[in-house]
Structures are given as C-alpha cells and as structure tokens.
Amino acid sequence: MIAEIGHFALILALAVAVVQSLVPLAGAQRGDAAWMAVAGPASMAQFLFVGVAFAALTHAYMVSDFSVLNVAQNSHTDKPMLYKVTGVWGNHEGSLLLWITILALFGAAVTAFGRNLPPGLKARALSIQAMVSVGFLLFILLTSNPFERLDPAPFNGQGLNPLLQDPGLAFHPPFLYLGYVGFSMAFSFAIAALIEGRVDPAWARWVRPWTLAAWIFLTCGIVLGSWWAYYELGWGGWWYWDPVENASFMPWLAGTALLHSAVVVEKRDALKSWTILLAIVTFGLSLLGTFLVRSGVITSVHAFASDPGRGVFILGLLTVVVGGSFMLYAVRAPSLKVGGLFAPISREGALLLNNVLMATGAGTVLLGTLYPLFADALDLGKVSVGPPFFNSVFLPLMVPMVLAMAIGPLLAWKRGDLPGVLSRLKLAVALSAAVAAATWVLQGGSAGPWWAAGGMGLATWLFLGTLAEFAERVRLFRSPAQALGRALALPRAAWGMTLAHAGLAIFIAGMTASSAWKEEKVQTMKVGDTVEVSGYAFTLAAVRDVEGPNYLATEGTFEVRTGGELFATVTPEKRTYRQPPRPTTEAAIVGTFLGDVYAVIGDADPQGGGWVTRLYFNPLVPWMWAGALIMVVGGVVSLSDRRHRVGAPTRARGSRPAAAKA
Amino acid sequence: MRRLVYLLPVAVFGVLALFFVRGLTLNPRDIPSVLIDKPVPEMNLAPLPGRPADSGLATADLKGRVSMVNIFGSWCIACVQEHPVLNWIKGQGIVSIHGIDWRDDPAEGAKWLRRNGDPYERVGADPPPGRTAVDFGVTGAPETFIVDKQGVIRYKHIGPVTPEAWEKILLPIIRELEQK
Numbered sequence: 013m014i015a016e017i018g019h020f021a022l023i024l025a026l027a028v029a030v031v032q033s034l035v036p037l038a039g040a041q042r043g044d045a046a047w048m049a050v051a052g053p054a055s056m057a058q059f060l061f062v063g064v065a066f067a068a069l070t071h072a073y074m075v076s077d078f079s080v081l082n083v084a085q086n087s088h089t090d091k092p093m094l095y096k097v098t099g100v101w102g103n104h105e106g107s108l109l110l111w112i113t114i115l116a117l118f119g120a121a122v123t124a125f126g127r128n129l130p131p132g133l134k135a136r137a138l139s140i141q142a143m144v145s146v147g148f149l150l151f152i153l154l155t156s157n158p159f160e161r162l163d164p165a166p167f168n169g170q171g172l173n174p175l176l177q178d179p180g181l182a183f184h185p186p187f188l189y190l191g192y193v194g195f196s197m198a199f200s201f202a203i204a205a206l207i208e209g210r211v212d213p214a215w216a217r218w219v220r221p222w223t224l225a226a227w228i229f230l231t232c233g234i235v236l237g238s239w240w241a242y243y244e245l246g247w248g249g250w251w252y253w254d255p256v257e258n259a260s261f262m263p264w265l266a267g268t269a270l271l272h273s274a275v276v277v278e279k280r281d282a283l284k285s286w287t288i289l290l291a292i293v294t295f296g297l298s299l300l301g302t303f304l305v306r307s308g309v310i311t312s313v314h315a316f317a318s319d320p321g322r323g324v325f326i327l328g329l330l331t332v333v334v335g336g337s338f339m340l341y342a343v344r345a346p347s348l349k350v351g352g353l354f355a356p357i358s359r360e361g362a363l364l365l366n367n368v369l370m371a372t373g374a375g376t377v378l379l380g381t382l383y384p385l386f387a388d389a390l391d392l393g394k395v396s397v398g399p400p401f402f403n404s405v406f407l408p409l410m411v412p413m414v415l416a417m418a419i420g421p422l423l424a425w426k427r428g429d430l431p432g433v434l435s436r437l438k439l440a441v442a443l444s445a446a447v448a449a450a451t452w453v454l455q456g457g458s459a460g461p462w463w464a465a466g467g468m469g470l471a472t473w474l475f476l477g478t479l480a481e482f483a484e485r486v487r488l489f490r491s492p493a494q495a496l497g498r499a500l501a502l503p504r505a506a507w508g509m510t511l512a513h514a515g516l517a518i519f520i521a522g523m524t525a526s527s528a529w530k531e532e533k534v535q536t537m538k539v540g541d542t543v544e545v546s547g548y549a550f551t552l553a554a555v556r557d558v559e560g561p562n563y564l565a566t567e568g569t570f571e572v573r574t575g576g577e578l579f580a581t582v583t584p585e586k587r588t589y590r591q592p593p594r595p596t597t598e599a600a601i602v603g604t605f606l607g608d609v610y611a612v613i614g615d616a617d618p619q620g621g622g623w624v625t626r627l628y629f630n631p632l633v634p635w636m637w638a639g640a641l642i643m644v645v646g647g648v649v650s651l652s653d654r655r656h657r658v659g660a661p662t663r664a665r666g667s668r669p670a671a672a673k674a
Numbered sequence: 675m676r677r678l679v680y681l682l683p684v685a686v687f688g689v690l691a692l693f694f695v696r697g698l699t700l701n702p703r704d705i706p707s708v709l710i711d712k713p714v715p716e717m718n719l720a721p722l723p724g725r726p727a728d729s730g731l732a733t734a735d736l737k738g739r740v741s742m743v744n745i746f747g748s749w750c751i752a753c754v755q756e757h758p759v760l761n762w763i764k765g766q767g768i769v770s771i772h773g774i775d776w777r778d779d780p781a782e783g784a785k786w787l788r789r790n791g792d793p794y795e796r797v798g799a800d801p802p803p804g805r806t807a808v809d810f811g812v813t814g815a816p817e818t819f820i821v822d823k824q825g826v827i828r829y830k831h832i833g834p835v836t837p838e839a840w841e842k843i844l845l846p847i848i849r850e851l852e853q854k
Contacts, residue, residue: 285680289683292683293683296687303694323698324698327691327694327695327698330691330694331691334687335684335687335688335691338683338684338687339684341680341683341684342677342680342681342683342684345680346677346680382690382693385693385694385697386693388697389693389696389697588758593758593759593761593762593837594836594837595755595758615751615754615755624751
C-alpha cells in the first residue's frame with residue numbers, strides 16, 4: 013500500500029511539474045503576475061510529492077518489504093539499519109529518485125529564500141527547473157519505477173554487497189547528487205537570463221551562493237569517493253581516472269570555473285556570455301555523467317547495471333536539455349550587452365585565464381573519457397585510455413593555472429601592475445625555488461621523478477602567494493598592531509578564498525609526494541619474514557582465520573618497527589563474504605604527519621608457502637585529505653558571508669567595500 | 675562572423691550526440707572471439723590424477739546439454755578469487771561446469787582442486803604448451819565459455835566470474851540456450 017502511495021505521489025509530482033514548467037513561463041512572457049505566482053506553490057507541491065515518494069521507498073527499505081522488487085534486489089534483513097537506509101540510493105532506481113528529490117528540494121528553496129528576486133526571473137528559472145524535473149520524472153516513471161511489485165515476495169533479499177556497506181560509500185552518492193543537481197540552479201537562472209536577454213550583477217549575486225553550495229557538496233562527494241577507493245580497494249591508489257570518477261570531476265572543473273567567472277559578472281559586469289555558457293556546460297556535464305554511468309556506453313568498474321533502453325531515454329533528455337540550451341545560447345547570447353572592459357593584465361584577466369585553463373582541462377578529461385567510444389564508433393578498434401594520457405595532458409595544463417592563482421588575487425581590477433605584484437612576491441619566488449631545489453637534493457636528484465621538485469615548488473608558490481595576498485590585505489607588515497582586527501573585519505568571502513587556495517596548495521603537495529615517492533613492495537611472506545618499506549620494517553607476526561558474522565577472513569598481524577622501536581601493530585584482513593561469495597580487502601592504514609603506513613594481505617600462495625602481501629608507504633597522503641577539507645571549509649566560510657546569504661537585502665552598488673571578492 | 679562563434683557549443687554537442695547514438699548500439703565489453711558460434715574444437719584431454727579415470731574432457735562430452743567450460747590453472751591468482759563463486763554456482767545445480775587445467779602440471783592442478791574445492795564434472799589436463807585451450811579461443815586465465823546442446827560455443831566470459839556476472843550475464847544466456 014505504502015509503495016503504491018509512493019508511485020502515485022510521483023505521478024502527481026509529474027502533473028505539478030508540467031504545470032510549473034508552462035504556466036509561470038507563459039506568465040512571464042505575457043507579464044501576467046498571477047500566472048507567474050503559480051511557480052511558488054507549484055515548486056512547494058512538487059517537493060512535497062517527491063518527498064512523499066522518497067519517504068515511501070525509504071520506508072519499504074526500513075521494514076524490508078520484499079514485495080517491492082527494488083528492495084528484494086538490493087536489501088537484506090541482516091543489514092544494519094544504517095545500510096538499509098543508505099541502500100535506498102545504492103541502486104539505479106533509488107538513486108534516480110534521490111536525484112529528483114534533491115532537484116525538487118532546490119526548486120522549493122528558490123521559492124522559500126527568493127522573495128527579493130525579480131518576479132520575472134524567478135518565474136522563468138522555476139519553470140526551467142520544472143522542465144528538468146519533468147524529464148527526470150518521466151524517465152523514472154517510464155523506465156525505472158522503484159515501486160514495482162514482486163509476486164510472490166521472497167523470504168529475504170539479495171542485496172548484501174559488502175563493498176557497499178561502508179560509510180564512505182554510503183554517503184558518497186548524496187553528496188555527489190547535491191553537487192550535480194545544485195548546478196541545475198545556475199543552469200536554470202542562466203536559461204532564464206537568456207530568455208530575458210539580460211545578465212547583470214544582481215543575477216550573479218543570486219547565482220553565486222547556489223553554485224558555491226553545489227561546489228562544496230561536489231567536492232565533498234568526490235573526496236569521499238576517493239578516500240573510499242584508497243582504503244577499501246587496497247591498491248594504495250586514490251584516483252584512477254576511471255570514467256565514473258571523470259564524470260564527477262568534469263562538472264567540478266567547470267563548476268569551479270563558473271564560480272570564478274560569476275565573481276567577474278558580479279563585481280565588474282563583464283564576461284557575461286562566457287559565464288552563461290559555463291553554467292550550461294557545468295550542468296550539461298553533470299547530466300552527461302548521469303548518462304555515462306547509466307547507459308553502458310563506457311565501461312567502468314562502478315557503473316550501474318546498464319540498460320540501452322534507459323540509455324536512449326537519457327540521451328534524448330540530454331539532447332533536449334543541453335542541445336536546446338546551446339541553441340538558445342546561439343540565438344540570444346550575441347545580443348547580451350557587453351559590460352565592463354578590462355586590460356589583459358588585471359584581476360579579470362587572471363580569472364579569465366584560469367577559466368580558460370579549467371575549461372580546457374575539463375575538455376581534455378572529456379576527450380580522454382570518451383575516446384574509447386569515438387574509436388569504437390569509428391571502427392578504430394577497442395582502446396582504453398589510462399592514467400598516462402590524463403597525467404601527461406591534464407596536469408601540464410594545471411601548472412600555469414596554479415602559477416596564475418597566486419598572482420591573480422594581488423592584481424587590481426581593470427588594469428593590474430604585473431611587475432609590481434611580482435616584486436611583492438619576490439620572497440615567495442625565492443622560497444618556492446628553494447623548496448624545489450631542496451626537494452631535488454633530498455630525493456637524490458634524478459633518482460626520483462623530475463616533476464616532483466616542480467610539484468613541491470608549485471605547492472609552495474601557491475601557499476605563500478595566498479598568504480602574501482592575505483598579509484597584504486590586513487597590512488600585516490605595514491601596521492602589524494591592527495592586523496588582527498583587520499583580519500577579523502575582512503569579509504568572510506575573502507577568508508574563504510584564502511582558505512580554499514591554501515587548501516589546494518596543501519593538496520598539491522600531498523598529491524605530488526604520494527605520486528612521486530610512494531613505495532610499494534609486493535611479495536610472498538611467511539610468518540616471521542620481515543620486509544622494509546621506506547624505513548618501516550614490517551614483520552609478519554601471525555596469520556589466522558577469523559570468522560565474522562557473514563564472512564570468513566584471513567587476518568595477518570604485522571608488527572611495524574621503525575629504528576628498532578615498535579611503531580604499530582596492524583591487522584589487515586582479506587575477507588570472503590558468504591552467499592554469494594565475494595572477496596573484499598580490508599587494508600590496515602596508520603597515518604602519520606609524513607604519510608600513511610599501509611598494509612594489505614592477499615591470498616595464500618598457491619604453492620603453499622606463505623601469503624601474498626602488499627606493503628606501502630604513501631607519503632603525505634594525509635595532506636591531501638587535509639587540503640581537500642580546508643578547501644571545503646573555505647567554501648563554507650565564504651558561503652556564510654552575509655553578502656552571499658540568500659535573501660539578504662542587496663546593498664546599493666556604490667557602498668560595497670572595495671576589498672570584496674571571493 | 676561573431677554569431678558563428680556562438681554556434682560552436684551547439685555544433686560540438688551535436689557531434690558528441692551522434693557518437694553517443696552510435697555508442698548505444700555498441701557494447702564496449704565485447705571482445706570479438708572468432709570462435710563464437712563455432713563448434714567446440716576436436717579434443718580428448720586426459721583426466722587429472724586422483725579424479726575418476728573417465729572424467730577427462732572430450733568434444734563429445736559437450737554435446738546434449740548446455741554446459742560451462744572454465745579455464746584455470748594452479749598458477750593463476752585470479753582463479754583463486756573466482757573459485758568460491760564456481761563452487762557456489764555448482765551448489766545451485768543449474769548447469770554442469772567442466773574445467774580445463776591449462777598450461778599446468780596436472781599433479782599441481784589436482785592438488786589445487788583439493789585445496790580450493792572441486793566444482794567440475796569433468797576436468798581435462800592441457801599441459802604446456804596448452805594447444806587445446808588456445809584452439810578454444812583462450813586469451814588468458816580465467817576464462818569461461820558457454821557451450822550449447824549442439825556443442826557450439828555461444829559465449830566467452832573473460833576474467834573471473836563474479837556473482838554479478840553470473841546473475842546478469844551468464845545465467846540468462848544459459849536459460850535462453852536451454853529453451854532451444
């Protein structure tokens with residue numbers, strides 16, 4: 013019964029969404045206030061109905077109602093309650109329902125917080141948002157109904173995939189979707205602005221916080237996924253350039269660019285049509301990710317069960333949404349009024365340079381991800397594109413970007429003084445060169461990879477450049493006494509930028525070190541054997557069989573010594589879950605300031621003597637997680653800025669402090 | 675001219691969409707095997723030591739019912755990972771599974787089966803250079819073939835059989851072939 017209520021609520025939501033996509037838009041074209049006003053209650057009703065459907069499916073999972081096919085396939089009574097609930101979105105149908113729920117939530121949020129929006133813009137944006145909803149509601153109702161019944165109902169479900177019973181993976185999809193779907197706000201407002209033919213600072217002021225919120229969620233989601241891969245897959249890696257990872261990384265790159273170009277629209281009334289294009293591209297890439305994961309067009313380790321019928325539908329949706337938007341863009345964008353002009357060397361110029369590099373980066377990732385498809389379609393054979401392509405094409409693009417990132421914030425708007433800025437960064441230049449040289453010497457010259465010194469120098473440059481900008485802003489060296497007070501009085505958006513840029517610097521250091529100096533030893537060990545990795549001596553002290561609630565495991569005990577002292581005792585496991593049998597790796601990781609000590613036990617050697625073990629030292633990996641966390645904190649701090657606060661009264665243009673920026 | 679620049683995004687997207695349409699009709703996991711839909715090659719492989727004397731694998735054994743032929747070897751690490759799944763499939767009693775102990779010392783293969791469980795009805799020894807399995811179209815171990823009632827190879831699965839692959843790919847094919 014409850015499942016039928018959920019199904020019915022989805023149909024009602026579709027009806028409401030159809031009304032919401034047509035009436036307010038027509039009202040805005042005709043200047044009819046009553047028609048435009050339909051958007052508010054409609055978006056609320058849509059959210060209510062979709063919410064009821066989501067609650068109904070969650071209920072079915074919580075009580076293990078196996079007469080619902082989706083629950084029978086993906087849940088099991090033995091699952092802990094937490095994973096029953098997170099199981100709701102651990103499958104195609106349920107995750108799609110989560111997508112739609114978040115989409116409706118954002119629509120309702122526009123109504124709730126957007127009282128001071130121009131009514132025409134609000135009505136149009138909500139109509140666009142509802143059109144996307146209509147597409148997805150049709151998709152779920154026609155091809156992926158989560159409420160389908162199963163008769164007779166089985167006694168228990170099939171879903172006990174142990175890999176998915178993990179906090180990192182359980183909360184990875186909601187964050188990703190909050191990010192993907194969050195970009196739909198920028199998209200809807202961009203299309204609304206194109207229809208109106210007007211983009212102004214007020215528009216950007218509205219779009220920025222939503223984009224920032226989506227960016228924060230997406231960053232969290234990507235990092236959670238990466239962290240999960242790091243500790244669960246047991247290969248010591250954290251990023252594989254897998255198509256599904258790329259599908260989340262492309263909108264992140266485009267979204268980051270959008271975040272920065274929206275600043276230019278807000279402060280300088282420039283780069284308008286570029287910003288609109290980025291908003292469309294960012295959401296388009298989010299949709300593309302959904303398409304790639306669910307259509308079976310590209311193979312990946314974590315693709316959902318793919319089905320060409322669904323693929324056709326979602327490709328149609330993609331074509332209508334993205335193709336239609338680009339078409340509208342081609343017609344309307346040329347007539348957008350060109351705003352403030354600026355010299356190439358200026359803060360706008362630096363932001364534009366970063367934008368172009370980010371967009372090119374996203375383009376190369378797209379090319380690499382889709383290349384196997386192109387080759388297959390053109391009969392050039394089956395190929396796969398691996399990390400070497402991405403590392404040698406994407407990473408070099410990021411070098412000039414990071415170089416410019418330290419300089420850009422110090423440049424003045426409109427016309428900057430590059431020699432002046434560089435002379436203020438003399439110390440940072442010198443220290444970065446020193447760090448690069450020290451890195452080169454410490455790794456034993458060409459004994460380590462040549463790019464490691466560059467990476468560490470770049471991280472130092474960005475970190476010091478960011479600090480220098482902050483010091484300058486609070487006049488740390490000119491009047492140190494008042495610096496603290498000034499720092500506290502700075503707009504939170506300025507703090508946010510400093511934190512996010514510094515976090516990226518720390519991340520780059522971690523990424524460089526972990527890629528350059530990771531030490532990995534794979535061997536067969538018997539009890540009592542000792543293997544040394546990066547100064548840590550791993551002794552296999554014992555191996556025993558352990559029985560868990562629903563698995564058998566081989567547990568190895570390693571004593572890790574450094575300099576003769578016992579540093580840690582770790583117990584990695586290799587588990588085989590029963591019914592159906594499924595192996596998982598439980599890596600043992602001990603983090604230190606300088607890196608992770610990481611041990612994995614594998615299968616018993618077929619020849620009968622010992623076990624296959626993989627032992628790693630992953631330098632500075634904790635820095636990566638810390639850097640990513642600092643970036644997220646920077647985003648949150650910036651979001652809390654009162655000028656970003658959704659619904660805060662807009663100030664008169666002249667009275668904004670000159671220091672304002674992101 | 676300026677207007678043309680604004681048409682660029684829609685043009686790029688159009689090209690992409692065409693590729694996606696084409697991509698939907700292709701299966702990226704398809705690795706062409708020239709031997710699909712061809713009869714099983716002529717073979718008569720000896721049994722492994724310790725197994726019944728008539729439990730070797732010959733061409734005639736693969737006729738009359740749908741069966742799975744799994745290529746393994748005691749040297750193959752991924753086979754250790756795959757093996758519990760094969761034991762589990764055997765327990766379901768849906769299809770008979772035969773093995774080819776490929777490029778392996780038959781004594782080692784027999785020892786390996788005693789340690790990891792023996793899901794096979796028949797096992798043929800194909801010691802180095804392992805010509806028979808190559809005639810089958812093997813590119814590496816583990817691989818699993820589905821052979822229909824007429825002894826014709828219908829499907830080749832590359833890599834370890836996982837529970838997902840069994841339920842979503844192999845089992846539906848077996849059910850379909852049994853209907854024929």
